[in-house]
Amino acid sequence: MTANGAPVTKRILFQIHWFLGITAGLVLALMGVTGATMSFEDEISEALSPRLYAPGVPAGPDLSPDQLIARVQADNPGYYIARLDWEMARDRSHSVRLSSSEGRGRKQGQVDRATGAWLGAPAGEGFFHLMDDLHRWLALPGGGNGIGRQITAFSAIALIFFALSGLYLRWPRQALDWRAWLVLDLRKTGRNLWRALHVVIGTWVLLFYLLSALTGLWWSYDWYRQGVIYSLTGKTPSEEGRRSEKRDGIAPRPSIDPAWTAFRRATGNDYIWVRITQPAPSQPMKTISFDARPEGARHLRQTDKYSYDPASYALEKRDLYDRRPLGVIITQSVYELHRGAFFGLPGRIIMMLTSLTMPLFTVTGFLLYLSRRKRKQAARALAGDVAAVAGGDMGGGDLLIAYASQTGTAEIRARNAAQALAHGGVRAQVVPVGRLTRDMLAGAQRILFVVSTYGEGEPPDMARGFASRLLRGGPIDLGHVHYGVLAIGDREYPDFCAFGITVDGWMAGAGAQPLFPLIAMGHDDEAAEQAWHDALHDLGAGEGDRGQMVIPFTPWRLVARHALNPDSPALTAYHLQFEPVGTDVPEWQAGDIVELHPCNAPAAVEALLASQAPEGDLIAVPAALRAELARAMLPEAGTPLTMAAARALRPLPAREYSAASIMADGVLDLVVRQVRDDDGRLGIGSGWLTAHMVPGETTMMRVRPNPGFRTDPAARGAMILIGNGTGIAGLRAHLRAAANDGMGGHWLLFGERSRAHERYFDAELSAWLADGTLARLDRSFSRDADCGRYVQHLLADAGAELRERIGKGATILVCGSLEGMAQSVHQALIAILGEAMLNDLAEVGRYKRDVY
Numbered sequence: 001m002t003a004n005g006a007p008v009t010k011r012i013l014f015q016i017h018w019f020l021g022i023t024a025g026l027v028l029a030l031m032g033v034t035g036a037t038m039s040f041e042d043e044i045s046e047a048l049s050p051r052l053y054a055p056g057v058p059a060g061p062d063l064s065p066d067q068l069i070a071r072v073q074a075d076n077p078g079y080y081i082a083r084l085d086w087e088m089a090r091d092r093s094h095s096v097r098l099s100s101s102e103g104r105g106r107k108q109g110q111v112d113r114a115t116g117a118w119l120g121a122p123a124g125e126g127f128f129h130l131m132d133d134l135h136r137w138l139a140l141p142g143g144g145n146g147i148g149r150q151i152t153a154f155s156a157i158a159l160i161f162f163a164l165s166g167l168y169l170r171w172p173r174q175a176l177d178w179r180a181w182l183v184l185d186l187r188k189t190g191r192n193l194w195r196a197l198h199v200v201i202g203t204w205v206l207l208f209y210l211l212s213a214l215t216g217l218w219w220s221y222d223w224y225r226q227g228v229i230y231s232l233t234g235k236t237p238s239e240e241g242r243r244s245e246k247r248d249g250i251a252p253r254p255s256i257d258p259a260w261t262a263f264r265r266a267t268g269n270d271y272i273w274v275r276i277t278q279p280a281p282s283q284p285m286k287t288i289s290f291d292a293r294p295e296g297a298r299h300l301r302q303t304d305k306y307s308y309d310p311a312s313y314a315l316e317k318r319d320l321y322d323r324r325p326l327g328v329i330i331t332q333s334v335y336e337l338h339r340g341a342f343f344g345l346p347g348r349i350i351m352m353l354t355s356l357t358m359p360l361f362t363v364t365g366f367l368l369y370l371s372r373r374k375r376k377q378a379a380r381a382l383a384g385d386v387a388a389v390a391g392g393d394m395g396g397g398d399l400l401i402a403y404a405s406q407t408g409t410a411e412i413r414a415r416n417a418a419q420a421l422a423h424g425g426v427r428a429q430v431v432p433v434g435r436l437t438r439d440m441l442a443g444a445q446r447i448l449f450v451v452s453t454y455g456e457g458e459p460p461d462m463a464r465g466f467a468s469r470l471l472r473g474g475p476i477d478l479g480h481v482h483y484g485v486l487a488i489g490d491r492e493y494p495d496f497c498a499f500g501i502t503v504d505g506w507m508a509g510a511g512a513q514p515l516f517p518l519i520a521m522g523h524d525d526e527a528a529e530q531a532w533h534d535a536l537h538d539l540g541a542g543e544g545d546r547g548q549m550v551i552p553f554t555p556w557r558l559v560a561r562h563a564l565n566p567d568s569p570a571l572t573a574y575h576l577q578f579e580p581v582g583t584d585v586p587e588w589q590a591g592d593i594v595e596l597h598p599c600n601a602p603a604a605v606e607a608l609l610a611s612q613a614p615e616g617d618l619i620a621v622p623a624a625l626r627a628e629l630a631r632a633m634l635p636e637a638g639t640p641l642t643m644a645a646a647r648a649l650r651p652l653p654a655r656e657y658s659a660a661s662i663m664a665d666g667v668l669d670l671v672v673r674q675v676r677d678d679d680g681r682l683g684i685g686s687g688w689l690t691a692h693m694v695p696g697e698t699t700m701m702r703v704r705p706n707p708g709f710r711t712d713p714a715a716r717g718a719m720i721l722i723g724n725g726t727g728i729a730g731l732r733a734h735l736r737a738a739a740n741d742g743m744g745g746h747w748l749l750f751g752e753r754s755r756a757h758e759r760y761f762d763a764e765l766s767a768w769l770a771d772g773t774l775a776r777l778d779r780s781f782s783r784d785a786d787c788g789r790y791v792q793h794l795l796a797d798a799g800a801e802l803r804e805r806i807g808k809g810a811t812i813l814v815c816g817s818l819e820g821m822a823q824s825v826h827q828a829l830i831a832i833l834g835e836a837m838l839n840d841l842a843e844v845g846r847y848k849r850d851v852y
């Protein structure tokens with residue numbers, strides 16, 4: 001197996017697991033339930049017909065075995081007693097199994113011990129018969145020789161596969177923590193609850209299912225039975241005794257009574273139950289044997305065997321259960337093992353309960369499969385098919401929408417605009433600006449630009465090449481082109497929407513005709529939203545479509561939070577884990593961005609309320625007012641706070657963080673550094689996440705697709721991951737995705753402050769180095785005297801390898817702070833690869849950044 005072979009195996013196993021699950025799973029559910037109903041067949045039958053089994057002590061003496069057999073066989077012409085279960089207690093009736101001398105017929109019932117009269121069959125016989133048929137061959141035509149038997153046999157093999165592959169697939173990250181294996185968290189909901197039920201209960205029942213399946217195969221395949229017998233006893237089937245050959249006529253039958261008398265004399269009251277078996281009338285009775293069960297036997301097959309010579313009635317063999325080798329006991333008790341009775345009553349109860357849970361796995365497996373499908377479809381619908389667009393044909397649409405985006409906002413707006421226009425019957429092609437050439441521009445009729453601004457008034461990375469090629473190129477005549485620009489930015493930056501303004505100016509300079517005046521859109525910018533909506537509407541977009549992002553916020557519960565650098569003199573960074581609360585869990589990928597609405601510290605809200613009301617009155621404050629204040633920029637202490645005034649307050653700004661985990665993890669991880677202002681007050685987002693929010697609490701979040709930092713596993717080649725500090729979040733998500741996909745050979749260059757305190761996710765990184773997910777790991781520690789270097793210095797030292805990897809198709813991913821790290825890394829990359837090449841890489845999606 002290659003270093004990264006295990007995850008590939010994992011993916012294949014997963015596919016087979018669910019594919020078999022939705023086929024064999026249904027059969028196993030039926031087998032489980034029918035098996036469970038038969039667990040207490042004897043007890044239920046007796047409870048239903050107590051008088052049949054225990055009619056009371058008869059007036060006359062017991063018939064002898066020979067007398068009883070003769071009487072019952074005379075009353076049932078064409079049948080012989082194949083099995084007589086003799087009860088020693090005189091108030092109980094004997095049980096007989098009659099087999100047809102000719103065909104395959106059978107009868108089972110109770111007979112009177114003093115007269116041999118047929119007392120009847122147990123009340124639930126028909127039902128249990130049906131359960132048995134369903135359990136063994138799904139009650140399909142052909143019975144034991146039909147297709148049903150093949151299906152149940154295959155399902156037993158599938159069960160072994162489910163158990164083992166399930167164990168492998170669920171192997172928890174903390175494999176030594178028993179809680180990770182066995183504790184079922186019923187506070188989970190939706191998909192997470194189904195998964196927990198499937199996985200945790202699956203672990204509880206694993207051994208029992210393996211036992212059921214391994215013993216069940218005994219009745220499915222002769223070769224299996226023979227193999228088990230040989231491996232446990234060393235005997236081949238011929239030694240074990242083959243089935244009697246078919247003979248015609250009637251073999252002389254010795255009398256059983258003398259042997260019975262000898263047996264009873266020798267054993268007295270040692271046994272409570274004896275089974276006497278007879279071969280078919282055509283077969284000779286080579287030995288007379290009694291299988292005798294003592295009082296207190298754990299299970300039905302815990303019997304001693306006494307064999308007598310049919311001519312001399314001398315005891316041939318006394319085969320005591322306790323003296324048999326374990327292998328022999330097992331081969332003789334396969335049925336009891338199968339139903340758990342081998343381990344006494346507790347074993348039977350446990351096996352019944354575990355069998356009853358079988359449908360749970362079919363149902364939860366199916367629900368998981370459906371929700372996976374639903375999520376995939378939703379994600380496709382939401383994010384659009386990036387690959388199709390990237391490789392799309394430029395000439396097909398009525399209108400071209402070119403986007404430039406760093407973190408996906410502009411791209412999603414561009415796609416949503418195309419959708420809105422499509423609803424109105426206008427075909428629009430969405431393309432990254434990097435794919436626009438002068439010729440394409442010259443050939444276009446109408447173009448919309450949806451572009452954001454980055455750095456200090458700069459284009460997003462993907463548009464750097466476009467900017468230098470087109471904007472700084474020579475004059476071009478676009479007099480026939482109509483265009484519009486939606487510039488996206490943030491008013492907090494001095495160069496608000498600078499790149500959009502540059503594009504607009506360049507188009508105007510080339511003589512293109514504006515469809516509408518430039519729209520500069522900041523965050524929560526209603527006026528710009530309206531202008532964009534009107535612009536799209538004028539272009540023919542469907543009524544009601546605003547071309548906005550439509551990803552809903554959903555509730556997530558904080559389930560874990562711990563400091564990554566607890567003793568560091570630097571600001572503390574926290575690793576947080578959230579679980580989705582509802583059933584509609586959004587699809588996300590490595591590279592995506594988490595948006596959330598923080599809340600104020602409850603103490604700050606209380607202090608504000610207390611400042612304007614006498615202490616005692618705080619109880620009277622409506623919960624709705626508190627909730628309103630929790631999400632608002634709080635006014636000065638003493639401001640009168642009516643409900644209306646609270647509603648009019650500015651909401652706290654949303655915050656964004658890089659997702660640090662992937663969907664397969666089942667949890668959404670964030671890495672958040674606690675920041676404080678000059679007065680020592682915690683930052684709005686980091687304060688809420690790292691201090692005010694308590695584990696178990698729920699908050700609303702959404703994961704926004706970030707095509708600008710996503711990668712296509714098939715196309716990205718090996719990754720060169722570069723970052724610092726909390727930038728580990730986005731890089732970790734990519735590495736987790738790679739490990740999950742079984743794609744190894746990546747290179748991480750990471751800058752931290754000190755070796756002693758800031759080795760974030762150290763164990764995980766070491767494990768990835770060991771299993772080949774990471775081929776190389778370089779770390780710098782800027783505050784350590786023996787290092788004192790930053791991540792860009794690591795790069796500068798490794799230029800040759802960087803060039804070599806880029807030559808082999810690697811993708812560079814940078815995550816972390818823009819100032820200091822990303823800018824310096826950018827310069828280092830230019831020094832190694834050249835600016836033109838870096839721009840080209842950015843344009844084709846092989847240089848991606850999530851920097852802030």
Ligand SMILES: Cc1cc2nc3c(=O)[nH]c(=O)nc-3n(C[C@H](O)[C@H](O)[C@H](O)COP(=O)(O)O)c2cc1C
Nearest residue numbers: 405406407408409410452455457489490493496497
């Ligand atoms: C590091 C950084 C630098 C930014 N610089 C600017 C800027 O100079 N001017 C501006 O208007 N917006 C700036 N922004 C804001 C972004 O343009 C804004 O968040 C936008 O919604 C991002 O769109 P995108 O997701 O399509 O890249 C900056 C954002 C970041 C994170």
